[in-house]
Amino acid sequence: MTTTVGIGASTGVTAEEVLAAIDAVLPPGATDVRLATLDVRTAEPGITEAAARRGWPLVGHDTPTLAGVAVPSPSAVVAAAVGTASVAEAAALLGGGRLIVPKTVHGRVTVAVAA
Secondary structure (H helix, E strand, O other): OEEEEEEEEOOOOOHHHHHHHHHHHOOOOOOEEEEEEEHHHHHOHHHHHHHHHHOOOEEEEOHHHHHOOOOOOOOHHHHHHHOOOOOHHHHHHHOOOOEEEEEEEEOOEEEEEEO
16 A cells, blocks of 8 residues: 655755654555655755655645645645645645545654555
């Protein structure tokens, strides 16, 4: 089963921060893992390094695509900052399946998991 971890993060986040947030929510035994985020964040060094360290694919979605996904926990703050009310949950859901971990904030990283 594919597990998609949606990631929202602040600029300058480190790979360690990203991996700590993922490890806090990733279901035990998840093997086919992929990361998903806002397309501009796929160039964020901490996110790309986190994906590379684990050998996980990293997918980016544009703002209109993310904005078109209905999510349980939209954020007006995120919408004002990046143009969509959800990055982590919407990106996770675009990977397929259902949300099994809703958006969870770990410092400068927000993660959500769909499978």
